[in-house]
Amino acid sequence: MSEIAAAQHIKPKRPHAPDASHAASVDPLLAAIREYWNAHIHDLAVAKHPVGTKGFFDDLDEYRFDKLRYLPQVVDFNGFRGQRLLEIGCGAGIDLIRFAKGGARVTGVDLAPQSIQLAQKNFALRGLRAELHVMNGEALEFDDDSFDVVYAHGVLQYTAHADMMAKEMHRVLKPGGQAIAMVYNRISWLHALSLVMKVELEHEDAPVLKKYSIGEFKKLLSPFFTSRIVPERFPVASRLHQGWKALAYNRIFVPAFNLIPRPLVSPLGWHLMAYCRK
Numbered sequence: 001m002s003e004i005a006a007a008q009h010i011k012p013k014r015p016h017a018p019d020a021s022h023a024a025s026v027d028p029l030l031a032a033i034r035e036y037w038n039a040h041i042h043d044l045a046v047a048k049h050p051v052g053t054k055g056f057f058d059d060l061d062e063y064r065f066d067k068l069r070y071l072p073q074v075v076d077f078n079g080f081r082g083q084r085l086l087e088i089g090c091g092a093g094i095d096l097i098r099f100a101k102g103g104a105r106v107t108g109v110d111l112a113p114q115s116i117q118l119a120q121k122n123f124a125l126r127g128l129r130a131e132l133h134v135m136n137g138e139a140l141e142f143d144d145d146s147f148d149v150v151y152a153h154g155v156l157q158y159t160a161h162a163d164m165m166a167k168e169m170h171r172v173l174k175p176g177g178q179a180i181a182m183v184y185n186r187i188s189w190l191h192a193l194s195l196v197m198k199v200e201l202e203h204e205d206a207p208v209l210k211k212y213s214i215g216e217f218k219k220l221l222s223p224f225f226t227s228r229i230v231p232e233r234f235p236v237a238s239r240l241h242q243g244w245k246a247l248a249y250n251r252i253f254v255p256a257f258n259l260i261p262r263p264l265v266s267p268l269g270w271h272l273m274a275y276c277r278k
């Protein structure tokens with residue numbers, strides 16, 4: 001159990017589960033992942049306001065939901081009122097805030113203490129409640145069958161042992177509960193474009209970044225009774241990149257790609273969304 005959780009007097013749910021600090025001290029790869037995400041706040045480059053202010057969290061929310069226009073259409077943030085929802089790899093809590101506003105009873109965990117400190121500020125600034133813990137999603141400190149919903153958006157691809165995280169997501173879900181996860185699609189328009197244009201994607205320098213085929217993702221999710229995978233995230237103009245490549249991307253590639261009838265390119269979405277049942 002982390003220092004932060006201890007300070008909040010949250011009792012360890014599974015006393016024998018190794019805590020995040022212990023896991024990172026014995027597994028050098030987890031330690032490197034934790035260090036990387038402590039130093040790299042997701043989407044920091046787009047924030048105009050100082051880190052940790054309300055303006056900062058608003059900037060992150062505005063950018064995220066402009067870039068990921070599909071997300072509120074496929075994840076009903078207001079649809080889990082009264083349900084226990086766990087987010088693994090919650091970062092600064094941008095999505096978790098939306099679930100909390102929708103009435104879910106939310107818990108967020110992240111390997112990086114910096115993420116949890118930001119998420120705590122984000123919730124405090126909005127007067128919303130959440131249980132927030134520094135915790136390794138590969139060894140969750142929660143009992144079996146604890147949550148109605150487990151959400152992990154953009155996390156399985158960055159962890160050391162994705163199979164362990166998938167098993168943990170399944171274990172802590174109640175029977176019949178649902179898991180929602182997203183990984184990157186190796187056979188996608190964005191992966192191909194980055195190779196052709198020789199442009200590095202965000203967090204390519206992270207200690208672990210695995211891109212999946214639909215078949216590989218399905219296999220990862222094999223602990224679940226059912227899993228349905230839907231490619232999402234098609235081109236929208238970029239605010240992050242500058243220069244002629246960004247201009248060509250924004251002015252030529254994005255409009256041209258979006259003229260192609262969607263059914264023809266739908267398997268090539270950059271985000272593979274998974275909807276699973278235990």
Ligand SMILES: C[S@@+](CC[C@H](N)C(=O)[O-])C[C@H]1O[C@@H](n2cnc3c(N)ncnc32)[C@H](O)[C@@H]1O
Nearest residue numbers: 037089090091110111112136137153154155159
């Ligand atoms: C790309 S960020 C995504 C953050 C947030 N889910 C979002 O979509 O904005 C990946 C996050 O996963 C977290 N993470 C990576 N491995 C983890 C693990 N084993 N357990 C918990 N969190 C982990 C990182 O610390 C980081 O905050």
